[in-house]
Amino acid sequence: MARDDRPVRLAILGAGHIGARHAACAAQIAEAEIVAVWSRTPASAAALAAQVGARACATLQEVAEAPDIDATIVCTPSALHAEAAIALARAGKHVICEKPLARTVAQAEAIIQAAERADVQLLVAHVVRFFPAFRRLYDLIQGGAIGTPAVIRMSRETAGAPTGWRADLAMSGGALLEMGIHDFDWLLWACGPAERVTCRAISRGGQSAPDYALTTLRLAGGAIAHVESSMVATAGFRTHGEIAGDAGLLAYDSDGDTALRVQLREPGPAPAVQLPTTYTMDSPYVAQLRHFCRVIQGLEAPLITPAEALAALRVGLAALASAETGRTVSL
């Protein structure tokens, strides 16, 4: 691909909380420029567009046909990623897509095929790879710090049961595809492919999508792993876990290793969707967007391949299937 260091002109598709987050990140880096916003809800598109100094588009087709758009960030509900991603890829736009890549394997494969045929980049926002702690863990493992991983435990807990489309199993997949997908991706990236999955899940809030899940995996190399995906915590956002290898143990806990705690006497209402904060110079979201733009500019090789995003999705879907049937699911 030709190298081109002009800013990547982006359209944000979906004006919810993560769309707004990407827009805020784009404002911080020279590599990105938000030129358009589209949403299923025109008022949301107009509001976010006004906020970031971009124009609101009325239809996906308008985005697809706009000559001043290089790439899109797909931030629609998971089950609707395919519709937007395929349309934009076919129009020759690079696709940055929120995780999970799609709600089903068929949708994901269709997106991947459309991007390949159009020869555009397909970059899936598995942002955990850009979190410094998780990157450090990955690097330590690759460097042999604990030998070969044997038992991995990962927990991701947030307050705020899923609402809106996230509460809808068919649209989102709940705790497993919203939260678990992050850890599944990191696990496969750092420790290798999964062989089989056993999962139990509940919906404490009564919505169709699970809000708490316990997943056990066997990896192809013989390691075993446990992933807790919780949207039923009572406060905040916490990731914690450990990787036990045959020559040592790595442990992490966002509660213990934060550089800043602020406690207000009168805290305001908690946000509907909580995002973790790292107190590092680049937020992981900024680092991710810069990387994606530089991939599109031809300056960097992608850190995340579409096949990897599909593999993480397969694990998440296997977990959902196991939770549904009580059986262990082979991949």
Next chain:
Amino acid sequence: MRIGVWSLAHMHAMSYLACLAARADVAWVGVLDEDQPERARPAAQEHGLHWVQRADELLAQVDAVIITSANADHARMALQAAEAGVHALVEKPLATARADALAMIEAFASRGLILGTAFPCPFSPAFCTLQEQVAAGALGEILALRTTNRGSMPGGFFIELERSGGGAVMDHSVHVADLLRRLTGSDPLRVHAEIGHGLYHQEWDDSGLLTIDMASGAIATLDTSWSRPKSYPTWGDVTIHAIGARGNAHADLFGQHVALYPGEPTPPRWVSWGSNLDELMVADFLAAVGQGRPPRSTGRDGLIALEVALAAYASTRTGQPVEIASL
């Protein structure tokens, strides 16, 4: 009361000896180790107790024994104790085979003798408080339990399969299996396990992740791995993260400690200040014998916990969850 400690194969024996030596209501304590008889002499001397060299000699002199042999020897020794009319507190797991556990329960029950399983965790003040709060409905219905009983690889008979009956899963699934029953007020229905050998690369399992469906409807997972390396600041843990309909709770039964950073280039250590659960368990067993009432953990409690471990191993043969009832 006159008590025997039978075998020093299990490291918990030393703790029980200390507990017994400190009790005013225990008039005489005999220590016997059939594997290495000489090993029992210094252990007895250290606590001012009596060194015994033969099982029949021990059983003839005591009201009760604490059996701390290798797992596979529990049944033979317990049956011998019952035969001699002696009550027994048996180290966990109660036995290594279901038929053995059933025979033990029958042997003691038919003679009106007390059989206890050595589960100290139900005496943890934190666990007792959690159990009370759950029973009072403070958390609402218990829906999910994420638990761990991680430890260090213990060596000794624990890694001789014919004496231990299994590795990490046999060693560490029974404690929490028992706690799950107490918290949910129900028995385990089915068990799935991923069992690993990746920490030590031996024929014995060094790690396990169990998925347990409780009859109450609660879902649970349990990490039984020997995943604490030599440099870890403590031996391991027992933790319970409970998700209830009305709230969550996190119990770390051995979490009470101060951190010690030695002046030497050796790893930091966590020095416990929690209650001595072995002491509470031994006191309960002696009171049960004295009062002729069941101890907090009976032979049946030991059996059901053992069934969870056996089902975990059985599930690896099919790769699917195993019904406890099918054992």
